[in-house]
Amino acid sequence: MIDELAHYFSSPSNREVVLESLGQHIYLALVPLVLGALLAVPAGRLAQRAPKLRGVLLGSMNVLYTIPSLALFVIIPAVIGTGATAAINVVIALTIYNAALLVRPVMEGLDSVPEHVVTAATALGYRPRRRFFAVEVPLALPVLSTSLRVASVSNVSLVSVGALIGIGGLGRLFTDGFQRDYLTPILIGVVLTLALAMVGDLLIVALRRLCTPWQRASAGGR
Amino acid sequence: MIINELVAWLSDPEHWLSSTGLLAQTGRHLYYCVLSVLCASIIAMPIGLWIGHTGRGGATVVVLSNSLRALPTLGLVTLFVLVAGIGEAPTLAGLVILAIPAVLSGAYAGVQSVPAEVRDAAKGMGMTPMQQLWQVELPNAAPLLFGGVRTAMLQVVATASVAAYVGLGGLGSILLEGIKTYDYGQTLAAALCIALLAVLLDVLLSRLSRAVTPRGIRSGPPAAATSTG
Numbered sequence: 149m150i151d152e153l154a155h156y157f158s159s160p161s162n163r164e165v166v167l168e169s170l171g172q173h174i175y176l177a178l179v180p181l182v183l184g185a186l187l188a189v190p191a192g193r194l195a196q197r198a199p200k201l202r203g204v205l206l207g208s209m210n211v212l213y214t215i216p217s218l219a220l221f222v223i224i225p226a227v228i229g230t231g232a233t234a235a236i237n238v239v240i241a242l243t244i245y246n247a248a249l250l251v252r253p254v255m256e257g258l259d260s261v262p263e264h265v266v267t268a269a270t271a272l273g274y275r276p277r278r279r280f281f282a283v284e285v286p287l288a289l290p291v292l293s294t295s296l297r298v299a300s301v302s303n304v305s306l307v308s309v310g311a312l313i314g315i316g317g318l319g320r321l322f323t324d325g326f327q328r329d330y331l332t333p334i335l336i337g338v339v340l341t342l343a344l345a346m347v348g349d350l351l352i353v354a355l356r357r358l359c360t361p362w363q364r365a366s367a368g369g370r
Numbered sequence: 371m372i373i374n375e376l377v378a379w380l381s382d383p384e385h386w387l388s389s390t391g392l393l394a395q396t397g398r399h400l401y402y403c404v405l406s407v408l409c410a411s412i413i414a415m416p417i418g419l420w421i422g423h424t425g426r427g428g429a430t431v432v433v434l435s436n437s438l439r440a441l442p443t444l445g446l447v448t449l450f451v452l453v454a455g456i457g458e459a460p461t462l463a464g465l466v467i468l469a470i471p472a473v474l475s476g477a478y479a480g481v482q483s484v485p486a487e488v489r490d491a492a493k494g495m496g497m498t499p500m501q502q503l504w505q506v507e508l509p510n511a512a513p514l515l516f517g518g519v520r521t522a523m524l525q526v527v528a529t530a531s532v533a534a535y536v537g538l539g540g541l542g543s544i545l546l547e548g549i550k551t552y553d554y555g556q557t558l559a560a561a562l563c564i565a566l567l568a569v570l571l572d573v574l575l576s577r578l579s580r581a582v583t584p585r586g587i588r589s590g591p592p593a594a595a596t597s598t599g
Contacts, residue, residue, distance in 0.1 A: 223561050
């Protein structure tokens with residue numbers, strides 16, 4: 149196995165393909181995560197504040213999350229009229245998934261902020277907008293970060309499906325390997341995908357610890 | 371306009387009725403999915419229930435189901451087929467393996483979620499461990515148990531469409547053929563069919579879950595399914 153790996157990596161063009169795919173994979177997994185989170189915050193706030201909308205909003209998010217990724221990758225260009233093999237299709241599809249996945253945790257995170265903390269912030273003169281970003285969102289982070297981790301891990305594994313429509317980061321190694329009946333690139337792809345998911349997960353945990361210093365002092369739990 | 375292509379493709383009865391048409395492939399897709407989830411349930415449910423009942427090995431279940439989320443579907447099926455050879459059996463085995471963690475963790479989490487007082491009450495009434503599991507823990511675990519099955523079903527519907535790349539029939543084969551021949555109408559028709567099938571199966575399973583859940587614990591919203599493939 150080591151020999152085969154060495155042989156595979158001895159070719160400059162193979163090295164280039166792996167690096168390029170890895171870069172594309174990181175881009176395709178990261179951008180939707182950020183965009184999805186940005187979309188989920190106002191939607192989650194709406195769900196938290198408007199109980200009448202909550203059922204409809206969460207229900208439709210559940211349905212969106214039900215649609216298989218390959219189907220979504222193909223439906224999106226048809227709906228918005230982008231080219232069938234544009235990277236933007238994968239970005240939009242995964243953004244939809246991430247937003248759909250994160251609305252409920254945002255809502256629950258904001259709900260978990262104690263009422264007296266919000267009242268105290270108001271009493272200190274925080275206006276609603278500033279109170280929301282400076283007090284409520286940071287306090288919701290611990291609840292939110294668990295779901296952010298789920299979203300990032302599933303992004304990393306879903307991106308590779310995009311290889312079937314021509315844009316899939318490390319997924320390219322799977323289709324290449326399959327067409328050439330060559331196991332090594334597939335194994336490299338699987339291992340790199342798992343490693344990427346793990347690194348992303350660790351980064352989110354580290355980022356959360358950095359953003360919620362008050363938690364380290366008390367519980368120190370993950 | 372791509373919608374016109376879709377309508378044009380759909381209005382040809384041949385595309386619906388032939389042996390590789392929409393209806394036949396939807397049936398095949400459904401068959402693969404139900405079969406795989408059934409197999410996964412037969413394997414994983416007793417294990418999950420037992421682990422939940424005894425409380426031993428729970429950490430392993432959680433780690434296993436979390437880390438399997440990161441496994442790339444496409445990589446897995448191409449790997450399986452290159453190792454075991456092209457055919458339905460290795461691909462279906464891959465689907466079963468993918469479905470097992472979701473079912474397992476659903477069954478485990480379901481039994482775990484039964485309040486300790488309820489278990490104690492059952493024990494206090496003189497129930498044997500088997501009676502406790504069947505008559506008390508299982509009905510109480512139903513919502514989370516079915517949550518696991520729903521997640522598994524969604525993963526399998528999605529993965530079966532991806533597995534068409536390595537030769538498994540079903541709606542994925544129509545979709546991929548459409549991509550290969552630049553027939554957007556065909557691609558879109560298959561994609562819509564896959565999405566519709568996934569949503570329908572999910573609704574069906576959530577209805578079933580509600581139907582078998584004892585009325586007393588039905589108050590909460592149905593457990594949301596998570597993670598497609």
